Amino acid sequence: MRRRLRALCLISSLWHSALSASTLALPPRPATALPASQLATNAALLSTNLETREAFVRDQILGGNVPGFLRRLCPVTVDQVAAGETNRLTFYVTPDYLALGSDEDYLLMPMTPVTAQILADQTGCMLPTPKMVAAISAQSSVRLAPQPLPPSPLMTTVPVFQQHNDLVRIQRAKHLASQPLGALTAGDKKDVVVTARLASVTNRVAIYGWPKLDGSNIQPLFVRHALTWVDYSHGIRLVSRQGELNGHPTNLPAILADPQLAPLLSDEGVLSSPRYPVQEGSPPAAGVPPPRWPAGFTPGGAFDECSCELHLPDGVRIVINTPAPETFAPNRPVELIFFALPNGNTIEWTIGRQSRPGDDEHFDLQHIGAQTRFLRHVKTNQTLVVAYLENSLKSWPAWRRRHGNAAIPALIQTVRDLFAAYPQRLVLTGHSGGGSLTFGYLEALADIPDAVQRLAFLDSNYAYETTNHFAKLARWLQASDAHKLCVLAYHDSVALLHGKTFVSERGGTWGRSQAMRRDLQAAGFALAQHTPRPDLAVYASANGQIEFLLLENPERKIWHTVQVERNGFIHALLSGTPGENHGYTYLGERAYAAWMAPD
Numbered sequence: 001m002r003r004r005l006r007a008l009c010l011i012s013s014l015w016h017s018a019l020s021a022s023t024l025a026l027p028p029r030p031a032t033a034l035p036a037s038q039l040a041t042n043a044a045l046l047s048t049n050l051e052t053r054e055a056f057v058r059d060q061i062l063g064g065n066v067p068g069f070l071r072r073l074c075p076v077t078v079d080q081v082a083a084g085e086t087n088r089l090t091f092y093v094t095p096d097y098l099a100l101g102s103d104e105d106y107l108l109m110p111m112t113p114v115t116a117q118i119l120a121d122q123t124g125c126m127l128p129t130p131k132m133v134a135a136i137s138a139q140s141s142v143r144l145a146p147q148p149l150p151p152s153p154l155m156t157t158v159p160v161f162q163q164h165n166d167l168v169r170i171q172r173a174k175h176l177a178s179q180p181l182g183a184l185t186a187g188d189k190k191d192v193v194v195t196a197r198l199a200s201v202t203n204r205v206a207i208y209g210w211p212k213l214d215g216s217n218i219q220p221l222f223v224r225h226a227l228t229w230v231d232y233s234h235g236i237r238l239v240s241r242q243g244e245l246n247g248h249p250t251n252l253p254a255i256l257a258d259p260q261l262a263p264l265l266s267d268e269g270v271l272s273s274p275r276y277p278v279q280e281g282s283p284p285a286a287g288v289p290p291p292r293w294p295a296g297f298t299p300g301g302a303f304d305e306c307s308c309e310l311h312l313p314d315g316v317r318i319v320i321n322t323p324a325p326e327t328f329a330p331n332r333p334v335e336l337i338f339f340a341l342p343n344g345n346t347i348e349w350t351i352g353r354q355s356r357p358g359d360d361e362h363f364d365l366q367h368i369g370a371q372t373r374f375l376r377h378v379k380t381n382q383t384l385v386v387a388y389l390e391n392s393l394k395s396w397p398a399w400r401r402r403h404g405n406a407a408i409p410a411l412i413q414t415v416r417d418l419f420a421a422y423p424q425r426l427v428l429t430g431h432s433g434g435g436s437l438t439f440g441y442l443e444a445l446a447d448i449p450d451a452v453q454r455l456a457f458l459d460s461n462y463a464y465e466t467t468n469h470f471a472k473l474a475r476w477l478q479a480s481d482a483h484k485l486c487v488l489a490y491h492d493s494v495a496l497l498h499g500k501t502f503v504s505e506r507g508g509t510w511g512r513s514q515a516m517r518r519d520l521q522a523a524g525f526a527l528a529q530h531t532p533r534p535d536l537a538v539y540a541s542a543n544g545q546i547e548f549l550l551l552e553n554p555e556r557k558i559w560h561t562v563q564v565e566r567n568g569f570i571h572a573l574l575s576g577t578p579g580e581n582h583g584y585t586y587l588g589e590r591a592y593a594a595w596m597a598p599d
Helices: 002-014 050-062 113-122 130-139 158-173 196-200 252-257 347-351 368-376 396-403 408-417 432-444 466-479 509-522 568-574
Strands: 074-082 085-093 099-101 106-108 190-193 206-211 217-222 239-245 248-251 298-300 305-312 316-322 334-340 383-391 424-431 452-458 484-490 528-533 536-540 546-551
Touching (some): 074 130, 106 158, 130 190, 130 206, 190 217, 248 252, 252 408, 347 368, 347 383, 368 383, 424 432, 432 452, 466 509, 484 568, 509 546
Parallel strands (some): 484 546
Antiparallel strands (some): 074 085, 099 106, 190 206, 239 248, 298 305, 305 316, 316 383, 528 536, 536 546
């Protein structure tokens, strides 16, 4: 257990001091920013068009028009006793609900959960769970009696928001002498929360709380309002994603994703994705672009790249490689590539480098780092980020046998959260046993998420089973032509190692790839065959969505790693795009030689 806690704490190294747990990461309030009383006549704020109003609120907050007292976050501490050990977690929250204006003249501002999620993403925060709301209420030094207004058709309009705000401000003024603004306050609003119940409904907002002075709540957890419902009683309280576990820095989404630690923050068990869906391409605030560059990454190397390292529970190690900071832009999507390592390899071997005397031969085999640099000069409409996934067993099949599949979506989400300010396109890939992680991800979910834009198996689909995987794979492919599948394999069942075969006709990637291809064709996916070279059969759909590259093996060689080394990763990422076969040839000479790192 202690090993697990130490691993979670190491995640904190990812965050820059600008996203400190004790401070809300917003620009200073401009001298020209309007106080709440002057905002009362603003046409955009008073608009009956919800989208117009929400865009205005988002721009005002991200532009810094927020009272100073909301920027200093307050600590809330919770305890858990498990397996004879006490865990103590401190998380940091805004002292009251988000507001527009100044300390002297502010408006507590209800908003949709989508707007709230955008604000949370861009300030290094999240929305609270119901259990967190209860802890905040219990530890608040200012407890206000709720003041519900009579239901009416106008309860969703800004004039009623202002009416309720005035009532709360009068209440709050009675406590200012002993508890100035900035003291933790509860009782003035209901909370918009994240909850496991959102997974079973569509386009809904979850609300909870509004505690009375006796500690009971007016609002039980409720998920029946539409996502666009906003009334005067809703409040947005932000929670820093950073916290402290047993005195060490940690990351709250990782806590929520851990079955043993999630009860610290959730009464509903694991929350693998504690957030509301935000449509890709959501516009940034006017004049205030999101951060170009995720904080906490260390620059270095010959190609102006940056990297960081995560240590997650259950022995998972992740190294994330990004290009130079200037390549990040608000409207350019991040193509987030999850590369699961082959059995027995390290991340450093997989990234590769130019050979030097005394080097282990593994440094000169896959060169995923150099192939990524080649791709970055081809796929210029997105920012390519690679997350290399390793585990302490040096085998993803063995890791899954020990730990199961349930934690894999949370692993993916932990990396995604670092780039939450950007539209994202996910690629799941890997070499050899690394393909097992992809199949574990598929098995952990009811369906493959739309954000997954490409599945690429680099001689790695040993685990494919029609009964376990095909239906999800087919639904994902049918959902969008943008979903692409690329499979590389060779006739491994005839290959010889020390004069003997080492995989069966069915169990090797040749057999599994043929099974996957037949399943797709039987389901109506049309795959035409052509032979770019005598020993290579390519089965591809006319729209470039699906491609199998199956290498015959008359000489009975082992092509397992050669397929990757000879531009296999490049091709797996470019198949079905205009960049396919431009500047490289699959199984040809290394097209990426100029991009190999010298050290």
